[in-house]
Amino acid sequence: MQEGCDKFCTFCVVPYTRGGEWSRPVETILAEARDLAAKGVREITLLGQNVNAYAGEGGLAGLARKLAKIEGLDRIRYTTSHPADMGDDLIAAHAELPQLMPYLHLPVQAGSDKILKAMNRAHTAESYLRLVEKIRAARPDIAMAGDFIVGFPGERDADFEATLQLVREVGYAGAFSFKYSRRPGTPASALPGQVADEVKEERLARLNALLDEQQRAFNASQAGKVLPVLFERPGRHPGQLSGRSPYLQAVHVDGPDRLIGQIVPVRIEAGSKMSLAGVLEMETA
Numbered sequence: 001m002q003e004g005c006d007k008f009c010t011f012c013v014v015p016y017t018r019g020g021e022w023s024r025p026v027e028t029i030l031a032e033a034r035d036l037a038a039k040g041v042r043e044i045t046l047l048g049q050n051v052n053a054y055a056g057e058g059g060l061a062g063l064a065r066k067l068a069k070i071e072g073l074d075r076i077r078y079t080t081s082h083p084a085d086m087g088d089d090l091i092a093a094h095a096e097l098p099q100l101m102p103y104l105h106l107p108v109q110a111g112s113d114k115i116l117k118a119m120n121r122a123h124t125a126e127s128y129l130r131l132v133e134k135i136r137a138a139r140p141d142i143a144m145a146g147d148f149i150v151g152f153p154g155e156r157d158a159d160f161e162a163t164l165q166l167v168r169e170v171g172y173a174g175a176f177s178f179k180y181s182r183r184p185g186t187p188a189s190a191l192p193g194q195v196a197d198e199v200k201e202e203r204l205a206r207l208n209a210l211l212d213e214q215q216r217a218f219n220a221s222q223a224g225k226v227l228p229v230l231f232e233r234p235g236r237h238p239g240q241l242s243g244r245s246p247y248l249q250a251v252h253v254d255g256p257d258r259l260i261g262q263i264v265p266v267r268i269e270a271g272s273k274m275s276l277a278g279v280l281e282m283e284t285a
């Protein structure tokens with residue numbers, strides 16, 4: 001529903017390959033969503049390279065409010081967001097709309113202001129942390145996910161430590177982390193201070209160890225809770241079902257195929273890094 005990007009992060013090809021930001025009109029999206037809901041779809045994910053820059057009438061918050069009124073559409077997600085476009089209205093929508101799922105992919109890329117500036121990210125580590133605070137005040141159970149680049153040109157040990165510190169302060173439920181790699185034609189590819197590959201490897205391993213630990217802890221903390229799970233397909237083992245929690249975790253339970261497409265309460269028994277295991281809280285008719 002949104003394509004392209006005007007942000008020009010210095011490492012990224014999207015503004016060149018996909019062009020400037022473009023948004024589908026609200027009515028077209030609503031018509032498609034109504035049609036999907038009438039066919040039994042319970043969850044939709046609004047996609048865009050910079051989805052929260054959605055420029056249809058009322059912005060992404062306005063669209064979410066309209067989508068939330070569609071009968072049968074119980075879950076709304078959106079991805080991927082830029083911190084600079086996470087406005088107060090969208091944050092307020094997270095507090096207002098139970099349909100807006102409590103999982104937010106909000107890339108930060110780095111925790112050092114020097115590197116964020118060189119990346120042209122248009123935010124600082126501190127402004128990102130304050131933003132996360134605001135979002136959590138609106139929706140206290142929100143699970144945060146992030147994107148990280150290690151070994152951006154000019155990244156020194158202290159800059160990388162600042163990334164680890166930011167990760168510790170936020171506490172992520174999920175993340176995507178990469179070694180910086182030069183994309184021809186992007187400003188960062190021509191920057192001095194390119195980081196040696198073995199240094200990037202070592203930093204990525206340290207970052208991933210921390211992110212994995214946070215993800216495992218977040219999933220383990222769900223044990224004992226009853227979560228609504230939208231079942232999507234049969235699981236890998238006979239008699240097993242696989243679905244998603246509100247926090248986008250994969251959930252596996254034993255249960256009948258007729259529950260596929262339904263949102264059903266599940267008592268979570270255990271959480272590992274990649275998924276949750278549970279039992280059906282009650283059989284639905």
Ligand code: SF4
Pocket residue numbers: 005006007008009012013014015049050082
């Ligand atoms: S990283 Fe995201 S926000 Fe930055 S230029 Fe690429 S698509 Fe745009």
